[in-house]
Amino acid sequence: MIIEQLNLNCHSSDETLILAAGRGDTRAFSEVVRRHQQWAWQIAHRFCGDEHEAADIVQEAFLNVFAASGRYKSQAKFRTYFYRIITHICIDKARKKSPCFMANIPEFTEKGKSAAEFMEHEETARTVRKALDGLCPAQRLAVIFRYYEELSYKEIAAALSTTPKAVEGLLTRARQHLKTSLVSKIYFEGD
Structure with missing residues (x-):
C-alpha cells in the first residue's frame, strides 16, 4: 500500500x-479535499x-x-457525485429549519471602489440574497449551479437527481420568482 500511496500525486x-x-x-482523500473544498464551500x-x-x-x-469511498464506483465523474451529495445535504438542512436571511451574498468586492459604490454593492447583494x-x-440550487457554477442542464440534472427538462422548469420558475421579487423591490423603493 505504501508503494500505491507514493504513485498517487496531484x-x-x-x-x-x-x-x-x-x-x-x-x-489520497486529503488531496480530494484540497481540490474540492473551495468550490464546495462556495x-x-x-x-x-x-x-x-x-x-x-x-x-x-x-x-x-x-x-462511502470503499463502495465508490467511478461510473460518473467525482465532481458530479459530489454535487449530488452537497445537494442532498443542502436540501435536507433547508427542510429542517426556517429560512435565515443573511446580509451578504458570497461575492468578493473589487478593491478601489468608493464607499458609495461599496454600499450600493452591499445593498444589491442583500436584495439578491x-x-x-x-x-x-431545488430552485435555489438550480440557480446556483447554472449561474454561479455555470453547469449545463445535464450536469444540474445529475446533481439534483432529475431530468434536464425538470431543470429547465426549475430555472424558469426561479427566474419568474426572482424577476417578480427584484422588480417589485426596485419599483417600491423607487417611489
Missing part, C-alpha cells in the same frame, strides 16, 4: 484518488448564506464521501 484523477481512499489511503455558502453553516455542510459532505432565499431549495 496529477491523479479524482476518481483514482477516491478509489485509493476507499482502500485506506488518507493522503456552493453551500451561496445556498445558505452563512459561513459557519456552509462549512458544516461541506464537512458533512466530505465525511459522507469518506465513509433575500430573493434567492425566497426560492424553494
